[in-house]
Amino acid sequence: MTTFRIKRFNPEKQADPYWEDIEYDIPPGATLLDCLNDIKWTRDGTLSYRMSCRSAICGSCGMKANGHALLACQRQAEHLLKDGRDTITIEPMGNMPVIKDLVVDMGEFWEKVNQVKPYLKEKEKPPEKERRQSPEQFKLIDDASTCIMCGCCYSDCNTLEVDKNFLGPAALAKAQRFVQDSRDEGTGERVRELSEAGGIWDCTHCAECVERCPKPAQPMYRIKEIMSVALEEGVTNNNGARHALSFVKSIKHSGRLNENTLPVESMGYFNIKGLMELVPVGLRMLLKGKIPPIIHKNIDDVEDVRRIFRELGE
Amino acid sequence: MIKHDVLIVGAGLAGMRAAIECCDGLNVGLLTKVYPSRSHSGAAQGGIAAALGNSEEDTWEEHMFDTVKGGDYLNDQDAVEEYVKAAPNVIYQLEHFGCVFSRTPDGRIAQRSFGGHSKPRACFSADRTGHAILHALHEQLMKRGDQVRIYNEWYLHFLIVQEDRCHGVVVSNIQTGEVEIIQAKSVVFATGGYGRVFKITTNAFAGTADGAIAAFNAGIPLEDPEFVQFHPSGLYRQGILFSEAARGEGGYLLNGKEERFMEAYAPARMELAPRDIVARAEQSEIDAGRGWKGEGCIALDLRHLGEARIMERLPQIRQLGIDFIGVDCIKEPLPIQPSAHYSMGGIPADMHGQVVMDSRNTPLQGFFAAGECACISVHGANRLGTNSLLDATVFGERAGRSAAEYARSVGFGQINEGHEKARVLKQIEEIFQRPGTENYNDIRNEMKDTMMEKCGVFRDDEKLTDCLQQVRTLQARYKKGRITDKGKIFNSELYEIIELGNMLKMAEIITAGALNRKESRGGHYRTDFPKRDDESFLHHTLIAQDGEELKLDKKPVIITKYPPKERTY
Numbered sequence: 041m042t043t044f045r046i047k048r049f050n051p052e053k054q055a056d057p058y059w060e061d062i063e064y065d066i067p068p069g070a071t072l073l074d075c076l077n078d079i080k081w082t083r084d085g086t087l088s089y090r091m092s093c094r095s096a097i098c099g100s101c102g103m104k105a106n107g108h109a110l111l112a113c114q115r116q117a118e119h120l121l122k123d124g125r126d127t128i129t130i131e132p133m134g135n136m137p138v139i140k141d142l143v144v145d146m147g148e149f150w151e152k153v154n155q156v157k158p159y160l161k162e163k164e165k166p167p168e169k170e171r172r173q174s175p176e177q178f179k180l181i182d183d184a185s186t187c188i189m190c191g192c193c194y195s196d197c198n199t200l201e202v203d204k205n206f207l208g209p210a211a212l213a214k215a216q217r218f219v220q221d222s223r224d225e226g227t228g229e230r231v232r233e234l235s236e237a238g239g240i241w242d243c244t245h246c247a248e249c250v251e252r253c254p255k256p257a258q259p260m261y262r263i264k265e266i267m268s269v270a271l272e273e274g275v276t277n278n279n280g281a282r283h284a285l286s287f288v289k290s291i292k293h294s295g296r297l298n299e300n301t302l303p304v305e306s307m308g309y310f311n312i313k314g315l316m317e318l319v320p321v322g323l324r325m326l327l328k329g330k331i332p333p334i335i336h337k338n339i340d341d342v343e344d345v346r347r348i349f350r351e352l353g354e
Numbered sequence: 355m356i357k358h359d360v361l362i363v364g365a366g367l368a369g370m371r372a373a374i375e376c377c378d379g380l381n382v383g384l385l386t387k388v389y390p391s392r393s394h395s396g397a398a399q400g401g402i403a404a405a406l407g408n409s410e411e412d413t414w415e416e417h418m419f420d421t422v423k424g425g426d427y428l429n430d431q432d433a434v435e436e437y438v439k440a441a442p443n444v445i446y447q448l449e450h451f452g453c454v455f456s457r458t459p460d461g462r463i464a465q466r467s468f469g470g471h472s473k474p475r476a477c478f479s480a481d482r483t484g485h486a487i488l489h490a491l492h493e494q495l496m497k498r499g500d501q502v503r504i505y506n507e508w509y510l511h512f513l514i515v516q517e518d519r520c521h522g523v524v525v526s527n528i529q530t531g532e533v534e535i536i537q538a539k540s541v542v543f544a545t546g547g548y549g550r551v552f553k554i555t556t557n558a559f560a561g562t563a564d565g566a567i568a569a570f571n572a573g574i575p576l577e578d579p580e581f582v583q584f585h586p587s588g589l590y591r592q593g594i595l596f597s598e599a600a601r602g603e604g605g606y607l608l609n610g611k612e613e614r615f616m617e618a619y620a621p622a623r624m625e626l627a628p629r630d631i632v633a634r635a636e637q638s639e640i641d642a643g644r645g646w647k648g649e650g651c652i653a654l655d656l657r658h659l660g661e662a663r664i665m666e667r668l669p670q671i672r673q674l675g676i677d678f679i680g681v682d683c684i685k686e687p688l689p690i691q692p693s694a695h696y697s698m699g700g701i702p703a704d705m706h707g708q709v710v711m712d713s714r715n716t717p718l719q720g721f722f723a724a725g726e727c728a729c730i731s732v733h734g735a736n737r738l739g740t741n742s743l744l745d746a747t748v749f750g751e752r753a754g755r756s757a758a759e760y761a762r763s764v765g766f767g768q769i770n771e772g773h774e775k776a777r778v779l780k781q782i783e784e785i786f787q788r789p790g791t792e793n794y795n796d797i798r799n800e801m802k803d804t805m806m807e808k809c810g811v812f813r814d815d816e817k818l819t820d821c822l823q824q825v826r827t828l829q830a831r832y833k834k835g836r837i838t839d840k841g842k843i844f845n846s847e848l849y850e851i852i853e854l855g856n857m858l859k860m861a862e863i864i865t866a867g868a869l870n871r872k873e874s875r876g877g878h879y880r881t882d883f884p885k886r887d888d889e890s891f892l893h894h895t896l897i898a899q900d901g902e903e904l905k906l907d908k909k910p911v912i913i914t915k916y917p918p919k920e921r922t923y
Contacts, residue, residue: 052841069679081795085838085847090388093558095594095674097485098392114677139529140844146389159493160452170449172461178454185454185479185486186670189391223452256669 042066042121044079046087047131049138057138066117072128073101073112089142096254099190103142104131109192111254133195135208149194152207156215156234161226177222180265184217187257193249205238209249209259212240216262219269231270240266241280279314282306292349295339299332355771358383358503359761360754361523361538363510363565366393367484367743368725368750369544370491372707375754376540377501380761383536385505385525387560387849390492394546394558395725395746398484399597399670401466401476402448402743404441408462412473414438419916421741424470424628425698425734426876426886427918428578428894428911433705435914437732440748445477448747453490454479456667466667467602470628470738470923481597481670484743509849510564511778513541513572513721514769518711520721521767523568524774528849531842533778535771539764540720540757543569543701543709544750547726549582550853551861552694552810553802556588556595562853563860565727569701570859574711574718575898575907577729578699579860580867581877583737584811586632588693590651594678595695596671596688598739600656601625603667607636608653608687609644620923627923630736630877633692637811646689653687660684692811698737698877699867700729702896702909707753713896713909720760724753731894731911735876785851790836797828797835798854801861804828809865814882818869825861832858866904867895888918 041063049057062079070078073091080087090100094113101112105120106129120128136144193209200206207215215234218224234240240263249259271281286305290298303321307314325331339345360376362369365386373384386393405412417438422429449455449463456464456478468476479486495502507528514521514535522537545565549557570576586607587596601607607625609615619635620627627635636652639645646653656664661684664672668683675681675688700723703709707722707730724730725746732745808821832855839847873887874880896907 050841050843052843071678080847081798086841088839088844088846090846092388092392092560093394093397095397096677097397097482097670098388098394098558100388100392116677116680143844150389154496154499157497159497162450166446166450168446170446170455170463173455173457174461175457175459177461178457181454182480185489186482188396188485189389217454218452221452 041126042117043127044075045127045129046141048141050086050140070117071113072105072115072117072120075117076112088140097188099188102133102190102192102195104133104195105129109133109195109252111190111192114254133191135195135197135200136191146191149191149208149210152211153189153214155207156211157230158214158218160218160221160224162223163225171223173222180220181217183256183258184213184262186255187213188255190254192252192254193259196248196252198246198248199242199244203242206242207238209263212243212266213257213259213262216266219266227269228273231266231273231275234266235270235275235278235281240270241278241283279306282308292346292354294336295342295345298336300334300336355769356383356534356536357766358536358538360540360542360757361385361536362542362544363523364393364544364546364725364727365390365504366395366544366546366725367487367491367746368753369542370488370495371747371750372542372544372724372754372757373502374491374494374498375751376758376761377498380758382502383505383538384495384502385508385510385536387507387509387528387564389506390495390504391489393488394561395743396485396488397556397558397595398743399481399595400468400599400602401478401483401740402445402487402747403468403471403475403738403740404445404477404744405438405473405475406442406445406463406465406477408458409465409474412475414441416472417441417475420471421732421738422734422916423921424738425736426921427734427888427892427913427916428731428875429734430731430912431914431916432912433730434732436705437745437748441744444744444747444751448487448490451490451494454486456480466599467626468739469598469601469623469626469632471740476599476602476740478599480666481599481668487743487747509852510545510568511781511852512774513568514774515572515718515721516767519719519767521769524778526778529844531845533775535769535774537766537769539761539766540722542707542753542757543723543727544725544746544753545727547697548857548860549694549696551801551805551857551864552582553806554588554591554593554691555694556585556593557694563856564853566700567856567859569709569723570863570899573898574701574709575896576699576863577702577909578731578867578895579697579864579897580871580895581698581735582694582864583629583696583698583877584633584692585695586629586636586692587654587690588695589678590649590689590691592678593693594674595693596654596674596690597668598629600654600668600671603663604659606655606658607632608646608655609639610646610648611644615639615644623923628736628738629695630879631923633811634879637692640691646687649689651689651691654690655687656683657685657687696737696742697726698729698731698733698735700727703728703730703753705730705752706756707749708756713907720764722753722757724749735878781852782848785837785848786840788836789834792831792834792836794832794835794851794854797832801825801828801858805861805864809868811879813868813878813880815869818865822862822865822869825858825865829858829862863897863904866906867897870906871895886921892918
């Protein structure tokens with residue numbers, strides 16, 4: 041017997057959410073969705089959640105199980121009982137307001153997808169037949185195009201938890217699908233917009249979205265690809281790009297990170313307002329004895345690091 | 355009351371394509387009980403047909419002939435001709451919209467082989483073609499966000515028809531429970547199919563006949579409902595779809611003796627015979643005790659294709675096998691069985707998407723239909739794989755255009771808002787007030803079991819008579835069901851109950867059509883009448899409600915280029 045610990049919420053009945061424990065025998069081979077359906081249909085019809093295709097393509101049944109977002113239809117329930125546990129906790133996806141039980145309001149999620157202008161931009165009229173695209177060019181957008189907009193990445197995104205302005209992994213993965221589409225003619229414009237606050241450089245590379253993505257879309261890798269394109273396109277007049285370039289410069293030069301120049305170069309030498317903002321942080325670091333050594337030394341094997349850069353053609 | 359020039363119900367391929375077509379200058383609403391990207395069109399895997407000739411020379415005539423032969427000559431050939439001729443430009447337009455397609459080495463759209471098609475004409479995006487097109491169309495709608503209002507998670511209850519014109523729909527907002535009237539000059543239904551009537555189905559939970567029954571309840575007969583396609587490769591016991599592309603890429607079907615049994619049924623086409631023939635062959639092997647490992651399934655063997663090809667062309671299928679049954683098709687065969695997949699029948703419409711009400715094709719002004727819910731009849735008695743995405747796109751566009759033209763030519767009619775709203779409120783109240791002595795889950799399961807067993811791949815008079823009887827008993831029990839959720843916010847239990855009511859009606863209609871058609875043709879096979887009978891049955895079925903009874907009528911089949919011949923593969 042397994043305990044399904046489900047976070048219930050129905051604003052018509054009660055203002056606050058509560059946990060309900062349901063004892064349930066998992067049938068062999070049942071997915072988490074199969075279990076929830078059986079519970080709903082045979083025990084408690086009020087239990088609410090979204091679902092449709094039950095084959096991991098429609099993206100309806102995103103929810104959190106044991107603290108992490110997943111598609112209920114894609115996971116064998118027994119696989120959620122590792123290490124001798126006897127309880128599966130189920131709650132709605134995070135970073136979105138809850139409507140009822142496991143149903144969340146995805147309005148903001150879609151709004152952000154909309155913000156990246158998720159459609160092909162073309163300047164010239166298309167040819168009579170199909171536009172040519174090589175299999176290699178197709179490969180560049182293949183992974184992003186598998187996204188099913190389930191919101192699992194958005195639910196568990198650590199940046200979104202502290203910054204609601206962040207576009208979020210799904211919208212940015214969708215953006216990559218156009219940034220690197222050989223048929224799209226808005227690349228420059230796109231990467232400039234995506235480099236603004238709330239965009240690619242606000243991703244903290246925690247890779248949570250890669251862990252949660254039920255498809256090969258894996259947003260963090262797509263975000264990194266947009267970053268590369270932005271730098272190639274010379275879109276470097278922003279903190280994120282400057283931070284990345286300063287990082288690389290420092291490693292290439294000394295084999296280690298120069299933590300004194302990094303914040304200054306990230307802000308930009310002529311960004312007086314930004315630099316002034318660093319002063320109080322610097323002073324507090326000084327008081328706590330956290331200031332890195334003023335003289336930045338190379339590591340012993342710095343030549344090896346430089347050789348790596350040469351090998352990479354940098 | 356909400357007003358739109360054009361209101362489209364259903365936001366899959368057909369619905370979204372219709373919306374794109376008619377948003378120019380008109381006030382358009384698009385209503386879906388899920389979200390556009392959750393529509394079941396996205397589950398289509400293998401491809402979309404068009405005679406592009408990118409990998410082998412091909413013509414629209416060959417595409418037409420394959421479609422007609424595949425449909426066992428029940429297709430309306432004038433519509434088929436328009437449809438296959440439109441195909442190449444439809445594909446190019448999808449490509450121009452930004453749809454992601456797999457490519458040939460020289461950059462053209464790649465094409466693969468598919469069941470019943472004599473040439474490799476399935477354009478594809480790996481094994482997620484429906485997904486790729488669905489998202490491309492959704493993108494185009496986001497681009498036109500200021501012109502199309504999308505109603506996500508709204509449910510269609512009734513169609514408003516007065517005399518010979520449609521005036522709108524009665525709907526409710528699933529998230530809030532509010533009932534609303536949407537008045538429209540043109541209404542387009544693109545509401546999908548009804549595979550959920552059967553126990554083993556590839557269909558999403560949303561495939562519950564809502565649109566077909568709303569039209570039926572408004573007095574429109576349903577056409578050819580007895581023709582339900584069983585897909586040869588649904589996952590054993592669950593029905594989760596494994597694309598025909600697996601066979602298109604060279605996969606084998608094996609019985610329990612590890613024989614490629616299709617040799618005995620369709621030696622010329624083997625695994626790539628049309629779906630009705632393959633599904634029957636599989637069921638025959640299973641029924642004869644030659645199932646894979648002695649069970650009620652067949653093996654889909656892809657091992658010889660090798661890891662590289664599987665990973666390139668069929669990655670999603672491989673993942674489905676791993677996730678759902680722990681089988682990696684690179685190393686082991688997948689257990690499959692025939693699974694209810696597609697409804698060839700539906701709301702009768704002409705090749706412009708105009709819904710017609712009788713055998714003389716009298717139009718119902720302002721009402722249009724496209725996609726799986728419609729029966730234009732390009733598929734006849736059996737649809738070929740990859741022809742449905744094409745159907746949804748071609749006729750979605752045409753229905754959208756017709757709806758826009760009509761909306762531009764007329765003003766709004768008169769609606770009795772209070773009366774229309776009361777119909778739904780009464781329906782919901784009636785469900786809340788039922789005695790509660792019956793269990794909806796039992797009723798649903800019994801319906802699905804009965805339909806699968808008695809109205810499935812193999813049918814006969816005895817089974818069908820029994821089936822009809824049982825479905826009617828279930829309809830009576832349904833009126834005494836028990837609901838636990840009487841709230842307004844996201845009451846999914848209530849909607850599932852209404853959907854079950856629709857499915858019980860649909861089950862009755864399918865069975866009545868099957869009982870009446872005493873021949874075997876395409877997806878409809880009667881063991882007591884195993885031959886096609888053109889003399890008596892080369893016509894479409896029309897079924898309408900007549901008091902308590904169903905009334906059956908005939909409609910002629912339009913035959914232009916290809917007179918019926920014996921159908922062998």
